[in-house]
Amino acid sequence: MTRPSTEPGAELFADDKAARALEAVYLTGDLIAQRDAVMRALAPRLGESIADIGCGPGLLALDIAEAVGPQGRVLGVDASAAMVAIANRRCAAGGNVTVEVADAVRLPGGDAMFDALVCTQVLEYVPDVPAALREFLRLLRPGGRLLLMDTDWESCVWHSSDRARMRQMIDAWDNHCTHPQLPRTLVTMLAETGFAAPRVEVHALVTHTRNADTFARAMEDTLSRHAVRTGQVDADTASAWRRDLESLDTAGQYFFSLNRYVFHARRP
Numbered sequence: 001m002t003r004p005s006t007e008p009g010a011e012l013f014a015d016d017k018a019a020r021a022l023e024a025v026y027l028t029g030d031l032i033a034q035r036d037a038v039m040r041a042l043a044p045r046l047g048e049s050i051a052d053i054g055c056g057p058g059l060l061a062l063d064i065a066e067a068v069g070p071q072g073r074v075l076g077v078d079a080s081a082a083m084v085a086i087a088n089r090r091c092a093a094g095g096n097v098t099v100e101v102a103d104a105v106r107l108p109g110g111d112a113m114f115d116a117l118v119c120t121q122v123l124e125y126v127p128d129v130p131a132a133l134r135e136f137l138r139l140l141r142p143g144g145r146l147l148l149m150d151t152d153w154e155s156c157v158w159h160s161s162d163r164a165r166m167r168q169m170i171d172a173w174d175n176h177c178t179h180p181q182l183p184r185t186l187v188t189m190l191a192e193t194g195f196a197a198p199r200v201e202v203h204a205l206v207t208h209t210r211n212a213d214t215f216a217r218a219m220e221d222t223l224s225r226h227a228v229r230t231g232q233v234d235a236d237t238a239s240a241w242r243r244d245l246e247s248l249d250t251a252g253q254y255f256f257s258l259n260r261y262v263f264h265a266r267r268p
């Protein structure tokens with residue numbers, strides 16, 4: 001990481017092993033569908049300049065680069081050097097993508113340089129969200145589009161035969177980031193920063209099977225490791241939680257749903 005502006009969650013992105021684990025989650029069918037939804041919402045056009053803040057392994061940056069074509073350009077930034085290395089390898093061939101290490105609160109680039117800016121699943125990790133939003137406003141040209149996506153795990157419905165234990169596991173995940181309930185205040189923050197026409201919609205991750213191609217299945221491991229490592233849950237409880245999910249799936253009773261909130265706004 002460049003500097004510890006990102007506190008909780010930094011270990012999820014810091015080194016190559018962590019970055020590759022996250023990349024594997026992003027290659028599940030659920031998150032491919034999520035990127036497709038982000039692309040439809042962002043609607044990149046040929047020749048546009050677009051910034052992807054907290055670009056992670058560069059999967060979205062690459063999709064945007066293909067959409068804006070050789071006359072367009074994409075800047076990806078991420079606070080994790082390990083993520084930037086993966087994103088650079090992924091995006092190098094296209095020639096219209098630059099990926100750099102930078103913090104969302106101090107971004108490279110001059111004022112009004114971009115037609116659009118996208119930042120998905122990042123702001124919840126950034127301690128000073130208003131400072132990041134001010135940077136986004138600065139980088140966008142007048143009329144430029146902003147697209148944010150963030151999650152509130154209080155929107156999670158995950159069927160369990162032990163609701164108290166499920167609650168314990170989901171609550172233990174809350175402190176993996178700085179702002180676990182950020183979406184409910186983001187529209188206000190966007191308006192206060194000076195963005196025009198902020199609005200929100202939902203992208204739901206929902207499944208009734210526990211198969212390897214789902215976000216929920218991929219997150220079982222991440223959630224239990226975090227809960228046990230931070231001492232919020234003991235290893236036996238985490239194992240029992242996973243066995244229960246497996247039994248429910250075998251019985252045809254598995255259900256998972258989680259809301260991602262998608263925010264649109266414009267620079268006036």
Ligand SMILES: C[S@@+](CC[C@H](N)C(=O)[O-])C[C@H]1O[C@@H](n2cnc3c(N)ncnc32)[C@H](O)[C@@H]1O
Binds near residue numbers: 054060103120125127
């Ligand atoms: C959950 S991942 C999301 C990656 C990507 N945007 C996506 O949706 O596929 C969060 C990413 O934000 C980056 N990040 C966290 N805090 C940041 C900050 N303050 N500035 C820039 N990037 C940050 C992390 O390194 C990580 O790659």
